[in-house]
Amino acid sequence: MTPDEFRELGHALVEWVARYREDLPGLPVMSAVRPGDIRAQLPATPPEAPGALQALLPLLDSVVLPGITHWNHPRFFAYFPSKTHLASVLADLVCAGLGAQGMSWQTSPAATEVEEVMLEWLRQLLGLPLAFSGVLQDTASTATLVALLCAREKSTGLALCRGGLQQAHAPLVVYTSEMAHSSVEKAALLAGFGRDYVRFLPTDAAHALQVEALASAVQADVAAGLQPCAVVATTGTTSTTAMDPVAAVAEVARRHALWLHVDAAMAGTAMVCPELRWMWAGVEAADSVVFNPHKWMGVGFDCTAYFVRDVGHLLSVMSTHPSYLRTKADAEVKNFRDWGIPLGRRFRALKVWFVLHSLGADGLRAAVRRDVALAQGLAARVDAAPGWERCAPVPLQTVCVRHLLPGASAAEEDAHNLALAEAVNATGEAYVTPAVVKGRRLIRISIGALDTAQPDVDAVWALLQRCAADVGR
Ligand SMILES: Cc1ncc(COP(=O)(O)O)c(C=O)c1O
Missing domain, CATH: 3.40.640.10 (Type I PLP-dependent aspartate aminotransferase-like (Major domain))
Known part of the structure; x- marks a missing residue:
């Protein structure tokens, strides 16, 4: 690839990433593909002849994207956040370019x-x-x-x-x-x-x-x-x-x-x-x-x-x-x-530099405070909701909840909460993590994706309640 060809395709790929980030809120958060679905779409043997990279661009949409769980989606509440500012993306480009x-x-x-x-x-x-x-x-x-x-x-x-x-x-x-x-x-x-x-x-x-x-x-x-x-x-x-x-x-x-x-x-x-x-x-x-x-x-x-x-x-x-x-x-x-x-x-430090420079200490603090406040708000709603239990203090941005099944055994309630988390994730509307703490099942809602805001937290809470009613039926 010549620098001129790189320039042309590079601009197209930057555009692709930018569009991906714009489209994120409309995508299903968790990938719904089945094991082997992606592999089946790739040739089983490597290409003999050189190929134009342009041919791969549409495959990013048709092959790769369906197999991506979107960690930067505003309704990603699973695991812990692992968000990537676009400043960091650009630093990675420079890092790779310098090689x-x-x-x-x-x-x-x-x-x-x-x-x-x-x-x-x-x-x-x-x-x-x-x-x-x-x-x-x-x-x-x-x-x-x-x-x-x-x-x-x-x-x-x-x-x-x-x-x-x-x-x-x-x-x-x-x-x-x-x-x-x-x-x-x-x-x-x-x-x-x-x-x-x-x-x-x-x-x-x-x-x-x-x-x-x-x-x-x-x-x-x-x-x-x-x-x-x-x-x-x-x-x-x-x-x-x-x-x-x-x-x-x-x-x-x-x-x-x-x-x-x-x-x-x-x-x-x-x-x-x-x-x-x-x-x-x-x-x-x-x-x-x-x-x-x-x-x-x-x-x-x-x-x-x-x-x-x-x-x-x-x-x-x-x-x-x-x-x-x-x-x-x-x-x-x-x-x-x-x-x-x-x-x-x-050269990992480059992306640290780009992020710290573009956010500044003020931006970093604001992001943390936003997420802590969102989590506090959700914790208060869980506390006030009949039929729900908050399972741990909320010092940061993760709220652990359990939907209660009056009259059910602990094992039945655990199975219900696992089914509930899976039902939430299957909707593609949000992504949460079921976990077991001290032998009991709970659901973690971990706030902190890039653009998560109050309506996203409202949505995951409403979704949990809706799915709890459906799963329990
Ligand atoms: C408390 C804690 N320690 C360590 C790790 C492992 O992190 P890494 O994936 O960087 O190895 C995690 C991952 O979530 C974590 O939550």
Whole structure:
């Protein structure tokens, strides 16, 4: 493709994306295709001859779009928001156009230095202390794995330089709550702790970690000759946005020299609002913190910010120095390949820059406050509605509800709520997530797509009520 051909098709594709965003409210939120439907429309073998890309344009409409669930739809209330501002889309275009690989400072100094500045901006926006330095990762799952690898190496005095876990003098233990995201368990298993040494601690009525249970579990493990290693506290759990008491957890961590990792994958964005920072009070004592600009902040997937206190330790765990990667500048610069697992790194910081520049701190705060207010309004309506139960506090933008079936067993009521969520999603008018919390089914309505406004929240609430009547019939 020549630059001129790129220009022509590129303009057509920008137009396609712009039209897609304009048309979004009229599209069914959840894709209704069946497994295999999309695959069946593609040739089974690759093309032999070169083809004009123009031929693919109509296929975006006929093949791809029906198989897309629209995360930027104003009535997307599922999972957690993962919204993408158009500013971020444009930055991704530039990133791909540059095709730069920022593994080392020298391999594209701008990729490293823009990332340094963006992480510093994010640190300031979230109100984290100066002691934290940040780096971009692909996902929170990766960042939490890095955190637990660093914790493991802290506890063992860098055993990776010797016999590793094979020679550990006592099994290392990781603590988290029963509500922690599955990525915490996955990271602990991948880091070699073993399922027998991951403690999922009970939570209180608000689904937040019970710190007394943490303290007792640590004491019991010490008495049993085990070595407590790390605790992962969550600010904004996935099921209900519960807030673990970070300050109290930090105190236990300090007493027992545990690594404290704070998972604020979703809620981190809310910390741009000073009035919401109580949610992670005590975070300044953490060893590492993760939050996802690719969730509620509007930076397109994937983009995770990982902050650490002890950069030297991170480098000790993550660095490699093969001759072919060494450069003259190494002593003076950051080589972000040494701050995480992958060697190759794309220029993710560009989309953070575009989004922060175009929204400003004011725009970020306004978006968070809009969604928190919408969620508060919905929570009040649920509370006032006979036959409905709100299943968790609403500190942020997710409202968890259950439709009650008087006289029915818990199992029947659970089945009814699952059927209800599926009925809502099948309409294509909105998309919600059914979940199970402490053995009971509930429905999560998670607000935060780009253009969600009061009429959209009104619509999903009306739809839930309509479907509840239909499903119950
Ligand atoms: C609290 C929490 N932590 C971690 C994750 C995993 O995020 P990622 O997809 O970036 O790995 C999620 C995803 O929703 C989450 O809610």
